[in-house]
Amino acid sequence: xxxxxxQSMELDIVCVGFGPAMAGFLTTLTRGLADENGAPLLExxxxxxxPPQVICYERADDIGFGVSGVVSKARGIKESFPDFDxxxxxxxxxxxxxxxxxxxxxxGASRRQELLxxxxxxxxxAGKYTSCCRDHAYELPYIPPFLCKEPGYVFSIGQFNQWxxxxxxxxxxAQIWPSMPVARVIMEEGKVVGVRLADQGVDKKGNPDACxxxxxxxxxxxxxxxxxxxxxxxxxxxxxxxxxEGNSQRDWALGMKMVVDLPEDxxxxxxxxxxxxxxxxxxIFGFMYxxxxxxxxxxxxxxxxxxxxxxxxxxxxxxxxxxxYLWKHLKGGKMRSWGAKSLLESGRRGEPHLVGDGFxxxxxxxxxxxVLTGSGVDEAWTTGVMLAEGVLKLMKxxxxxxxxxxxxxxxxxxxxxxxxxxxxxxxxxxDGFGKGFIQGLTxxxxxxxxxGKLNMPGDHRDPNQRVPSIEExxxxxxxxxxxxxxxxxxxxxxxxxxxALMDRVGWPSIEYDGQLLVSHQDALLxxxxxxxxxxxxxxxxxxxPNVCLKCxxxxxxxxxxxxxIAPDPEGGAPLxxxxxxVHCGACVWNCSKPHxxxxxxxxxxxxxGAGGLHSVEN
Amino acid sequence: xxxxYHIVVCGGIVPDPxxxxxxxxxxxxxxxxxxxxxPAILDPWAGHALFEAxxxxxxxxxxxxxxxxxxxxxxxxxxxxxxAQKVPFELVVLDGxxxxxxxxxxxxxxLAEAIAAIPGLDTSKLxxxxxxxSASRGAGATMQVIGEKLGIFEQFQGVDKLEVLADGAxxxxxxxxxxxxxxxxxxxxxxVFGWATxxxxxxxxxxxxxxxxxxxxxxxxQKAKPVKLEKGPEYSGVQIPSQKRETRVVKDAPxxxxxxxxxxxxxx
Numbered sequence: 001x002x003x004x005x006x007q008s009m010e011l012d013i014v015c016v017g018f019g020p021a022m023a024g025f026l027t028t029l030t031r032g033l034a035d036e037n038g039a040p041l042l043e044x045x046x047x048x049x050x051p052p053q054v055i056c057y058e059r060a061d062d063i064g065f066g067v068s069g070v071v072s073k074a075r076g077i078k079e080s081f082p083d084f085d086x087x088x089x090x091x092x093x094x095x096x097x098x099x100x101x102x103x104x105x106x107x108g109a110s111r112r113q114e115l116l117x118x119x120x121x122x123x124x125x126a127g128k129y130t131s132c133c134r135d136h137a138y139e140l141p142y143i144p145p146f147l148c149k150e151p152g153y154v155f156s157i158g159q160f161n162q163w164x165x166x167x168x169x170x171x172x173x174a175q176i177w178p179s180m181p182v183a184r185v186i187m188e189e190g191k192v193v194g195v196r197l198a199d200q201g202v203d204k205k206g207n208p209d210a211c212x213x214x215x216x217x218x219x220x221x222x223x224x225x226x227x228x229x230x231x232x233x234x235x236x237x238x239x240x241x242x243x244x245e246g247n248s249q250r251d252w253a254l255g256m257k258m259v260v261d262l263p264e265d266x267x268x269x270x271x272x273x274x275x276x277x278x279x280x281x282x283x284i285f286g287f288m289y290x291x292x293x294x295x296x297x298x299x300x301x302x303x304x305x306x307x308x309x310x311x312x313x314x315x316x317x318x319x320x321x322x323x324x325y326l327w328k329h330l331k332g333g334k335m336r337s338w339g340a341k342s343l344l345e346s347g348r349r350g351e352p353h354l355v356g357d358g359f360x361x362x363x364x365x366x367x368x369x370x371v372l373t374g375s376g377v378d379e380a381w382t383t384g385v386m387l388a389e390g391v392l393k394l395m396k397x398x399x400x401x402x403x404x405x406x407x408x409x410x411x412x413x414x415x416x417x418x419x420x421x422x423x424x425x426x427x428x429x430x431d432g433f434g435k436g437f438i439q440g441l442t443x444x445x446x447x448x449x450x451x452g453k454l455n456m457p458g459d460h461r462d463p464n465q466r467v468p469s470i471e472e473x474x475x476x477x478x479x480x481x482x483x484x485x486x487x488x489x490x491x492x493x494x495x496x497x498x499x500a501l502m503d504r505v506g507w508p509s510i511e512y513d514g515q516l517l518v519s520h521q522d523a524l525l526x527x528x529x530x531x532x533x534x535x536x537x538x539x540x541x542x543x544x545p546n547v548c549l550k551c552x553x554x555x556x557x558x559x560x561x562x563x564x565i566a567p568d569p570e571g572g573a574p575l576x577x578x579x580x581x582v583h584c585g586a587c588v589w590n591c592s593k594p595h596x597x598x599x600x601x602x603x604x605x606x607x608x609g610a611g612g613l614h615s616v617e618n
Numbered sequence: 619x620x621x622x623y624h625i626v627v628c629g630g631i632v633p634d635p636x637x638x639x640x641x642x643x644x645x646x647x648x649x650x651x652x653x654x655x656x657p658a659i660l661d662p663w664a665g666h667a668l669f670e671a672x673x674x675x676x677x678x679x680x681x682x683x684x685x686x687x688x689x690x691x692x693x694x695x696x697x698x699x700x701x702a703q704k705v706p707f708e709l710v711v712l713d714g715x716x717x718x719x720x721x722x723x724x725x726x727x728x729l730a731e732a733i734a735a736i737p738g739l740d741t742s743k744l745x746x747x748x749x750x751x752s753a754s755r756g757a758g759a760t761m762q763v764i765g766e767k768l769g770i771f772e773q774f775q776g777v778d779k780l781e782v783l784a785d786g787a788x789x790x791x792x793x794x795x796x797x798x799x800x801x802x803x804x805x806x807x808x809x810v811f812g813w814a815t816x817x818x819x820x821x822x823x824x825x826x827x828x829x830x831x832x833x834x835x836x837x838x839x840q841k842a843k844p845v846k847l848e849k850g851p852e853y854s855g856v857q858i859p860s861q862k863r864e865t866r867v868v869k870d871a872p873x874x875x876x877x878x879x880x881x882x883x884x885x886x
Contacts, residue, residue, distance in 0.1 A: 007826060055829070062657050062696060090655040159655060166692050169699070172836045178699055180823055200822040213822045336638070512867070519867065529636040535822060614636055616657045 004214045006196075010046040013391070014195055014220035015056035016182045016234075017227030018063045020157060020377045021363025022056055023164035024384030025224060027080055029054065030173040032392040040173075042395050045221065052395070054174040055218070057197065059181040059227075059583070059610060061531055064161035066583060066613035068257050068341050069297030071095060071273050071289050072375055073152040076382035076419075089163045091259075091291045091617065092155035096271030100143050103279035103286075103323055104136040109506035110281045111308070113436055137276075137325035146373050146448040147275070154271060154289035156259070156297060157377060158616040179533065181608040183215055184236040185223060185359065192359035194219035195233060198536060198608040204578070206537035222391065222401040226363040226384065229344035230585030232539070232608040234352065234365040239598070241353050248600075249350040250304070250462050251371070251430065252589040256313035256340040256561060257299025258321075258527060259617045260516065263332030266294065275374075276326075280319040280507075281306055282437040285374075288326065295336065298326075302559075303345065304589060305433045305440070305459075309470050309553040312498040313340060313561055313586070314520045318510045322517070334515045337615040338527030340561035340584040345371045345430065348423040354414070355406035362387050368419070372426035372448055379419055386413045425451050431458030434466075464602055467592040470497070470553060477505050494569045498558040520563055524580060529614040530562060532578045539609025540565065540576045540587055544596040547603045548573035556587040556604055583612035622680025623807060624740050625671040626733050627707070628748035628764060629664030630725075631689040631697050631716050633657070635753060641856040648719040648853050658693045658716075660701050663749025667813040669821060670780065671747045672705030678782060683707040684739075686732050688725065689716035691842050695835075702831035703823040709831070709838040710736060714845030718752070721850030726763025728845045733768060741768070743807050750776050750812035758812065765810035772809040774802065779817060 013029075015022055033051055034040055040051035047053055060066050078084055086092040104120050105112070112120065127133030168174050181198040197215035202208055225234050229249075243249070262268065268290045276286035283306055288298040300320050302313050321330055344350050344364055351367030354360065362368075362383040369376035390409030391401075399405050414420055425447060432443025435458055443456025459466065470487075471480045478486075478501070486500045503509065510517055524530055542548050549572065557565050557574055564580035565587060591602035633639055633656040640651040650656065660668070668685060675681035685707045687694055694711055702709075712732055714720075733739070733746065746765060751758040758775060765773045776793035783789055786806050791799040793814050 009826060009829065055825075057825075062700070065657070090652070162696070166695060169695055169836075170692075172840070175829075175832050176699060177703065177823075177825065177828060180703070180825065197825065211819070211822055213824070216825050218825070529634075531636075614634070614657070616655060 006214045006217050008217040008219060011055055011218060011220040012044050012046055012052040013054045013222045013224060014218045015054070015224040015226065016195060017225070017231055017363075018056050018058040018161065018165060018176050018178075019067060019226060019228055019363055019380065020161065021226040021366075021368070021380035021384040022224070023161055023168070024076065024080065024381035025226065025362055025388045026054070026056060026168040026174045026176070026384075027164060028385045028388030029391060030168055030171040032388065033173045034171070051173055056174065056176045057180040057182050057195070057218075058176060058178045059608070060178055060612055061614055062162075062178045062616065063165040063176055064158035064616050066339060066341070066618060067157040067161065068255050068299070068339060068618055069154070069156050069259065069289055070377045071149045071152060071154045071287070072378045073149050074378050076378045076385060080381070080385060086153055086155070089155060090159045091295060092153055092160065093271045093290075093292050095150045095152045095154060095273055096269055098143055098148060098150060098273045098275075100140040100147065100275045101325060102138045102140065103276050103325055104133075104138070105279050106136045106324060107506060107508055109502075109508075110279060112282055113438055115438055116282060135325040135328060136323065144445070144448050149273060149375075154273060154291055154297070156291070156617055158618045162616055179610055181536070181610045182227070182233050183608040185225075185233060185240075186217060186219070187240065191357035192223050192237075195223055198610070201535045202537050204538045209535070211535060221358065223359040224387065225359060225361050225365065226380075227365060229364050230342050230588055230606050231365055232606060234361060235606070237359070237361075238352050241356065243350075243352055247349055247351055248460070249344060249346045250460055251345040251350070252304040253301040253343045253345050254313050254340060254559065254561065254584060254586045255299060255301050255343055256317050257297060257618065258317070258338045259336040260296045260298060260330065261334040261336055262290070262294045262296050262329065264294075265332070266329050268296070268329055276320070279323055280316045281308070283433055283440060284316055284320070286320050286326075288329075296333075301343065303433065305466075307466055307468060307473070309467050309473055309555055309592065310498045310501050310558050311555065311590075312496075312558050314523065315498065315502060315507075315510070318517055319507065322510070330516065335518070335523070335527045337529070337617040338523045339613045339615065339618040340582055340586070342585040342589065343376065344369055347371050348420075348427045354411050355403055357403045358401055360387050360406055360410055368423070370422055370426045372429035372444065373422070379423075382417070382419050383414065386410060386417065389413065427452065428455035431460065432456030434459030462594070462600065464592050464594050467553060467555065470501070474501070474505065491567055491569075494567050496557045496563075496567065497554070524562055527615075528562065528582055530580055530582055530612065531614040532581065532611040536578075536610050537607070538576055538578055539607040540581065541605045541607060542573045543603045543605050545573035547593045547596065551593055553592045555590040555592055559586045559590040561586055578609065578611075581609070581612065583609065621743060622678050622682070623674065623745050624682055624684075624743045625675055625745045625747055626684045626686055626736070626739070627664065627668045627671045628686050628729050628746065628761065629668055630661050630687060630752060631658045631693055632661045632718070632753040634659050640858050643856075648856050649717050653717065654690075654693075658689070658697050660697055661749050661753050663751055663753065663813065665701075665820070666816040666818070667747040667749055667811070668701070668705060668707070669818045670813060670816045671745075672707065672821070673818055674745075674780065674782070684710055684736055686710040686712070686729055688712035688714045688728060688845060691839055695839055698831075698835045702835055703825060703828035704821045706827050706830060709835045711838050711842035712845045713842040715847060719850075719853065719856075720847050722759040723763055724847040724850055726760045727767055728847070729760070730764045730767030732843070733764070741808055744768075744770070745807050746770065746810045748810075748812055750814050761810055761812040768808075770808045770810050772804050773812075774804075774809065775812040776814045777811045777816075778814050780811060
């Protein structure tokens, strides 16, 4: 087929993805483009007489949709807004109290190392005679300084992004366009010269259909990519350029969360921060942040090193919420919104090429998340600020956005920052989890207290090389015949395996209450409010369907946050339903099969797509 | 008709209907809980009117479309970021309440005043478009009030189709009872049209249109005139409709039983 004729538009700077990093970039950039009286300081190269033309394209239906709640020291944000008043941003409060709790397993269903089982028994025994262990949980008497977030804020990133976005747009010096997915970068002679927007009016496979409108080519001197860890544009660039020598993106986690109206008798104070570990599986971490007006943001992180081939974030979230230590606060509460997001936990080790001729990377997709301190929003914001400072410097000197210039203006600034120093400490902090939960915790403590001088070695294979078969994982609990029978039963019903297997190995059923504990599908309707505008191609694609046919684990189905990937009752590759996808990207890194041509990737491709979660409260 | 139309679309914003809209009484009267936090969209009825207006303007050379909208400025800006990608228009902003509890007469009067003040507007070519009803208030009275205030008495409500005839007259299909249409012909502008759902799909996003619109949207937001609505009805009480939703998992239930339960549930 001959190349489709596309419209083209020239800008000075084109940005991809509006998250905390881009908010930091555009906030700093727009401030530098005008003087105190609002008069432009710089002139557009593509539109003489006008200020520089800066546009940011965002996939979601509005800015701030489909991200998650956070506790942050907010150092970078406070530097950008020295007079920051949390009352200006809905759902934002200063951190008031922090607790870290180890949760015992009240049901005996989770997989625990022998030593941990022994420790659990000891804690349970001690709890009978002392107050150190109540409600099957042990509150740590001491929180390591690297984990403390005080003085900081708890807030909804969605609300914060909307607030920051409205400030940027109010300046009139940058435009942010939601519901406009970007398909890929445009490269010419090794230089990024802009981006191509996703085609509209196409069928599920991307073929022209009614109202076909080819995605425009947006050409710009500088392309800023901040589309997160599973963003198609950043991933597209990584496929072209590869990662820098020695870097890899193998550590991930799925964050699944809810925003909840707490029951009236809940006495947790505003600004309360709780972090948990130990349950529902030892290395699933949980969090609860109490926001203003008796609203809480809570959820879990299911990491890639949890080597179970059958893992569902949603059910694990419900088991975590109903743990006695949490349920005493949550019983009678009501779900306001719900969502999920992938986190790139490789941090600095997952850093891609930060700059090249005509482009720069910022935010989580640029490896800014700090896995030791468990923070990423402020770090992402700070990368955006650093890039903007560099870009302004180059623009004022009328220097082109070459790799050399961007290295000096941005990368050098980043390398010399506190952010980089902390990222180095965190780089190997979680390696130990690849060997086991106890090794993981030991490794974190070692890294944290020695400032990264000592670390626990780990297992750093790709998830698709680590995941055992279902039979191996359940050996000793279920026979291969039993598993096969469950597999056939689920296939006949077109259902995923995880519920049936979890039921069989002792996990209790969830007693739905219709307002906080509801079925996964009801959560999509009541809490996620997923939107999928028509006319776009499916963005989850199985690279080689034949590989899926032979796959016995199918984690893509079990891990799918929105139950958007389902077994094909006719026996084919899994089916994808765009109307349910929350764009968390868990399928990309959970797949247990390598890509047919690029072994470093999985058999699932995650392309540009519109819609996703439709709530600003996340 | 070679001179074209001056089409003014009145379109308010409403909280995203996918969100839970819980009424609460505040110091300024009734409103929605956490309304400022809720994402907003262009009223879907007004959206149809806008798409029809853009289509008419495209087909009749010399026409121009204005979108007159009343709402909190910051919310309007967010909504415009999406709407402005769809069709070309010039925005006129009234910085005022967009809640479903505002009085239709006061709202209509403010909008009519803003329309009359549009520079260069030729009332002999004027077609006023809007939603027949509103997603936030189903009174369907606002468009009538706007027409009356502007002195336009050719009014059509529940419009699904508007056709320009060869002699410049306008043929209108209005919804009437029993699923039927009333077929009317009006000699031409000025006229008021309260649209039902029209017959056009939502246009795809077009960044080039968005870019053109935004150059006018930003100044319009900066020039927004504050509007305060003082009069209006007093609400003795407002309630959210009771939700009948309940989650229950029943395995292997026969189809007849499921059907019976649904019927019982609906008639309960």
